[in-house]
Amino acid sequence: MTAPPPVALAALARGLAERSYAAGSLVELALERAARAQSGLNALITLAPERARVDARRAHQHLASGTAGPLAGIPFAHKDLFCTRGLATSCGSRMLHGFVPPYDATVVERLDGAGAVCIGKANMDEFAMGSSNEHSHYGPVRNPWDPGRVPGGSSGGSAALVAAGVVPFATGSDTGGSVRQPAAFCGITGIKPTYGRVSRWGMVAFASSLDQAGVLARSAADCALVLSVLAGHDPRDATSVDRPVDDYVGALAEGVAGRRIGVVRQYFGAGVDAGVATAVRGALAVLERAGARLVDVDLPSLEESIAAYYVIAPAEASSNLARYDGVRYGHRCADPRDLADLYSRSRAEGFGPEVQRRILVGTYVLSAGYYDAYYGRAQRVRRLIAQDFARAFAEVDLLAGPTAPTTALPLGSSDADPAALYAADVNTVAVNLAGLPGISVPAGFVGGLPVGLQLVAPAFAESRLLAAGHALQQGSDWHRATPAAHWYG
Amino acid sequence: MIDDTTLDHLGRLARLAIDPAARPRLAADLDRILGLFERLKALPLEGVAPLAHPHEQCASLRPDAVTDAGGVDALLALAPESQGGYYLVPKVIE
Secondary structure, eight states, X not given: OOOOOSOOHHHHHHHHHTTSSOHHHHHHHHHHHHHHHHHHHOOEEEEOHHHHHHHHHHHHHHHHHTOOOTTTTOEEEEETTBOBTTBOOOTTSXXXXXXXXXXXXHHHHHHHHTTOEEEEEEOOSGGGOOSSSOOOTTOOOOBTTBTTBOOOSSSHHHHHHHHTTSOSEEEEEOSSSTTHHHHHHHTOEEEEOOTTTBOOTTBOOSOTTTOOEEEEESSHHHXXXXXXXXXXXXXXXXXXXXXXXXXXXXXXXGOSTTOEEEEEGGGGOTTOOHHHHHHHHHHHHHHHXXXXXXXXXXXXXXXXXXXXXXXXXXXXXXXXXXXXOSSSXXXXXXXXXXXXXXXXXXXXXXXXXXXXXXXXXXXHHHSTTTTIIIIIHHHHHHHHHHHHHHHHHTTOSEEEEESSSSSOOBTTTTSSOHHHHHHTTTTTXXXXXXXXXXXEEEEEEETTEEEEEEEXXXXXXXHHHHHHHHHHHHSOOGGGOOOSSOOOO | OOOHHHHHHHHHHTTOOOOGGGHHHHHXXXXXXXXXXXXXXHSOOTTOOOOOSSSOOOOOOOOSOOOSTTOHHHHHTTXXXXXXXEEXXXXXXX
């Protein structure tokens, strides 16, 4: 068959349903592209051809019998932090190298139930800690737009696979921007739903009050289709919210006419590249032409969000990652002298430098004598940030700004000073602190590299975000641009 | 300022054996990161209640029933070392 161009997910699903092509051939194409792309991008940790072929045959049968789910036969990749029964789940870490979960995450179950075919597990920053995908035990992922640059992180493998045309969508997770920022750096669309909208069950935990599963795809419409499958209550995740799921696909047509979009002054603050700011204002002008009204908005507490986030996230991580003790699963050191040696050496050997730094920072801010000065104060700032958003949403329907202050950075930029890389998360982390949904949509290019526009909505207003992203993509073609390193055949 | 004593203390609390060769760089990195937090100390936060969780919802309750029993062998198979249905660790009682 001729390789299909990067067409919309709904069109691919229709093509499969109408037998324009077989589920198996689409999956074979993705497997072939994945294999060809691997040496250039290093975007996958595990390729699972046999499993994918079995799933493709099953999808084919369901399509033939008219019992197919909405994504039957569509190939995709899971970020390697979703537990997949029988398929290695490393979380990008030596600690979980070779770990084969005995159960599926809810996200995995749901996509499986919809008939989607997982071709493999995407590379990522170790334990989702990073914004460049350079902190992986399996080596850095490269950006399809420029292989000398990072794809963003931590869902960098997922973003690179979608941008390079290997798969039409991939799963990701977003604790402080890990779906939105790589989507921006790779010129694709990425949505981080409201905290609690998608189950975290079976998703390896980093910071449990911030983590949320998300979707990376080529368009808002594609994200809407996948999110419709993922969203919903799951009693196995105590923080999963029991409320009806909106019709995300149906709401796409709502557009942005009459919507008030708050352009957040702090999102354009110091450190934001002038070219990025100009591109984002250009994308906002497209939304204005589609009927949105732009108003300036202040979120004064945003300036404290980096400090609050980098106290709270490592604090939760230091607690969550205590489970890796070399006893029940994961890496275990050789010839431990005693139990203390077993714990501390297994952890030192299993965790990479960035994870160790964050565990130690988290341990420090939670330790006796420092708890109130750091963790207690960060939680108070968290409330101020949530209150800022609530005040803004009393006046506007959506908030907007650049997803990241720059385009993708060259590989190795963050080696000298990890704190400098943390500061670049300034436009994304507050959304997680407040538990809100956010989306990054392509907003043009600077120097040949993609720029992302971030839109933020009130809790559970994902359909509003997706409709706005769709409106932008109806009035622009940035999301259709393809990078130099693509494998469309 | 993160000195050797503090690093030793943190390594003990976190059960993390810190590579001696990595100590100077690690201490400098931690200093830079903790430097980001200094601004928190200067903020007027009196009367602001801490927010631990985005939605402040009550954790949902579920029946106190066993739902995933029977997976003992599968879970033990993940252990680096096990014997007779138990995890193996170095001897802790002399």
